[in-house]
Amino acid sequence: GENVEQHPSTLSVQEGDSAVIKCTYSDSASNYFPWYKQELGKGPQLIIDIRSNVGEKKDQRIAVTLNKTAKHFSLHITETQPEDSAVYFCAASVNTDKLIFGTGTRLQVFP
């Protein structure tokens, strides 16, 4: 079955710097890759997603890139702000309703 690895597990950046989180997946048939943000005491919330027919997608300060050959995808956050501090999860899915999540990255943005 699908396996998703996520790195780093923790990431600390200064406000205004960029943050990059990387994920690799095992099933080459995976074709949907969402990213979720989880704030303390809340459920995960989708921040951006990408499908396998697209290499890059951007939404304001957030971008995701996908390399199907290498089977990895990354989340890029530019101009980080303290409110970006949260746990971020990548996930992968193969034409099913089953999302396989990565292990999470705790991002801390220091003012």
Next chain:
Amino acid sequence: DTAVSQTPKYLVTQMGNDKSIKCEQNLGHDTMYWYKQDSKKFLKIMFSYNNKELIINETVPNRFSPKSPDKAHLNLHINSLELGDSAVYFCASSQAWGHEAFFGQGTRLTVV
């Protein structure tokens, strides 16, 4: 208005008890899920329902039994609770595969 709501938010119970967690979504979605998040924050799918029918059952002990009385509700009943069942359980819903999954706020279950 809350899109996906779960009750209760916190649940503390003794080993061996039976408990239920309720979930309702008002988004008109066809698909609902239960996820378990352990103490290390690892999120794993347990069940998926589409139009009240079970689609995915991820090697979950049969002490866990989901029930979907209608498209908007997916409840989780757990029998004979064990210490290892302690976790945060999230309900979610989505329009279909490949669409955003909306998560509830979670139910923190503590078995003592």
